[in-house]
Amino acid sequence: MAEVALSHLKHSYMADPSGPDDYALKEIDVTWRDGGAYALLGPSGCGKSTLLNIISGLLTPSEGRILFDGRDVTELPPDQRNIAQVFQFPVIYDTMTVRQNLAFPLKNRGVDPATIERRVAEIAEMLDVVPMLDTRAANLSPDNKQKISMGRGLVRDDVNVVMFDEPLTVIDPHLKWKLRSKLKELHQRVRATMIYVTHDQTEALTFADEVVVMDLGEVVQIGTPVELFERPQHTFVGHFIGSPGMNILPCEAAGDRARFQVHEIVLEGPVTGQGGTLTLGVRPEHVGLAPGGFPARVAKVSDVGRHYVVDAMVGDARLKAVIDHNPPEPGSEVSLSFRPDKTRVYRDGWIATEARA
Amino acid sequence: MRTENQKAWFFVLPVLILVAFNALVPMMTVVNYSVQETFGDNLFFWQGLDWFEQILRSERFQAALGRQFLFTAIILLIEVPLGIIIALSMPRKGFWVPVCLVLMALPMLIPWNVVGAMWNIFALPKIGMLGYFINDVLGIRYDMTQDPLAAWITVIVMDVWHWTSLVVLLCYAGLVSIPDAYYQAAKIDGASPWSVFRYIQLPKMKTVLTIAILLRFMDSFNIYTEPFVLTGGGPGNSTTLLSIDLVKIALGQFDLGPAAAMSLIYFAITLLVSWVFYVVMTKDDQK
Numbered sequence: 226m227a228e229v230a231l232s233h234l235k236h237s238y239m240a241d242p243s244g245p246d247d248y249a250l251k252e253i254d255v256t257w258r259d260g261g262a263y264a265l266l267g268p269s270g271c272g273k274s275t276l277l278n279i280i281s282g283l284l285t286p287s288e289g290r291i292l293f294d295g296r297d298v299t300e301l302p303p304d305q306r307n308i309a310q311v312f313q314f315p316v317i318y319d320t321m322t323v324r325q326n327l328a329f330p331l332k333n334r335g336v337d338p339a340t341i342e343r344r345v346a347e348i349a350e351m352l353d354v355v356p357m358l359d360t361r362a363a364n365l366s367p368d369n370k371q372k373i374s375m376g377r378g379l380v381r382d383d384v385n386v387v388m389f390d391e392p393l394t395v396i397d398p399h400l401k402w403k404l405r406s407k408l409k410e411l412h413q414r415v416r417a418t419m420i421y422v423t424h425d426q427t428e429a430l431t432f433a434d435e436v437v438v439m440d441l442g443e444v445v446q447i448g449t450p451v452e453l454f455e456r457p458q459h460t461f462v463g464h465f466i467g468s469p470g471m472n473i474l475p476c477e478a479a480g481d482r483a484r485f486q487v488h489e490i491v492l493e494g495p496v497t498g499q500g501g502t503l504t505l506g507v508r509p510e511h512v513g514l515a516p517g518g519f520p521a522r523v524a525k526v527s528d529v530g531r532h533y534v535v536d537a538m539v540g541d542a543r544l545k546a547v548i549d550h551n552p553p554e555p556g557s558e559v560s561l562s563f564r565p566d567k568t569r570v571y572r573d574g575w576i577a578t579e580a581r582a
Numbered sequence: 583m584r585t586e587n588q589k590a591w592f593f594v595l596p597v598l599i600l601v602a603f604n605a606l607v608p609m610m611t612v613v614n615y616s617v618q619e620t621f622g623d624n625l626f627f628w629q630g631l632d633w634f635e636q637i638l639r640s641e642r643f644q645a646a647l648g649r650q651f652l653f654t655a656i657i658l659l660i661e662v663p664l665g666i667i668i669a670l671s672m673p674r675k676g677f678w679v680p681v682c683l684v685l686m687a688l689p690m691l692i693p694w695n696v697v698g699a700m701w702n703i704f705a706l707p708k709i710g711m712l713g714y715f716i717n718d719v720l721g722i723r724y725d726m727t728q729d730p731l732a733a734w735i736t737v738i739v740m741d742v743w744h745w746t747s748l749v750v751l752l753c754y755a756g757l758v759s760i761p762d763a764y765y766q767a768a769k770i771d772g773a774s775p776w777s778v779f780r781y782i783q784l785p786k787m788k789t790v791l792t793i794a795i796l797l798r799f800m801d802s803f804n805i806y807t808e809p810f811v812l813t814g815g816g817p818g819n820s821t822t823l824l825s826i827d828l829v830k831i832a833l834g835q836f837d838l839g840p841a842a843a844m845s846l847i848y849f850a851i852t853l854l855v856s857w858v859f860y861v862v863m864t865k866d867d868q869k
Contacts, residue, residue, distance in 0.1 A: 333774065
């Protein structure tokens, strides 16, 4: 297992990139701790697959270096990096049995038969595939196939990092949950450095100790699931993570107060910086329906099971509030208030308020 | 309540009529000939299975059948591996893909009798470029009109030239359908090029390869035009394959009864071998 460091990484698919827009991957500089579980989260086309391919060695970055435990592997091909990768669609060797599939990476590396047998038995037990060891892999269900392709990565004990490229895409919803918890359990057992690429926030937040949120080839925030939820550094993170996403409203601001339409809003702290376009960000979970706030009209109430999502109109701005009980009637007038310590101003998308200590 | 009607039959009817007229009726005519002796003025006499017995016992038929199996076996053994190798070495993307595909398809676009005529002229000593080159430049005696071995080699090379492309194109179609992830996974698993072929490319090509082998078997087993134009079945009877012999009996000697019996035996063998091929090649999938 290894610590993975990406040092000033940049990549462009163009031969001669000129502006920052020519880069599929703008400057990225992170270090991932040995044995950690990380997720790369972002919408399609945000550069996360490019980044994954750079780490696995299928792609050489235009600029910057990749270090495994301090060793520069930027120029090494995939097979010399000792990595494992699980793809979007399960890759299995159809004509082999499950056992042969799991043994394949070891056999190719000339490991002795006794060790192969022991490792395969261990991994099969971990993955709950012992009863199917001697069936042909082609006949397995998609989730079991995906387990086998994970197993082929985990069976080697020299693996520096295991990478997952949206591995649950083709799995049925009710099995997704099972496979996801299996993955988490595997990580706790083998303590390999794992990088999980996905556009699904639930997958990222449940799997990872730390999530890297990407947008337009750029890392917008790195943080624990709680940090991403509680204090998004960018309106993109606020909007992308959470269901529903953060309310983003046009505003003006001065000191620790913001003005949204005619209403004065108390912020978490003083606004920093100058110029740019200001927006106010507050999560629906931090919008309350209590007297003493500003007036709004309820447009829609959705019962999503554990709570209600209220769509309210303030002038021509729509915002959402999440409340636990006693939903208002659609069409009724309510009073909204924001939790001051969770209400922030963003300048050109980036956070522009200081948190009070 | 479920309503039942027989309307569906009307939709099947056109196909039934078509199949009846282009396969069943002609075939039954052949069956009709095969059990009778024909004379002029449309006189027919019942012969029973005599013609079948006569054909099966005839050394001439057995020899032609032997040559036919040998020919088919040789061209399958050459064209299938060669086709796979060519398909594997063709580019998967870029400028050269259409160039390769067109070059590969060209031989198959040439009419069969033209292929025969081309190779005939090409291979004739003194006149043909190939014949001249081998005889006069390399100094090796090569004359397909005199030497049975030379005739066989020429027929086989011609067929390989004409039909390997079919195997190539089918295999290529199978190869390009393999997602990149398979190759990436194999790289990560440390698989050798042979393993990649054995465990990824070959299994993915299997379906199309089955079709390629079946088509090549049936076509080569029924081959007539090209060898007939090239060698006319000679020298002697050395390249007289089944269909050439059949035409000789039916149209040369006008022995319609034995020719009909031979056609049916020929057909049954083709069908049987194709079926065995198919069963053997697809039996793994049933597991």
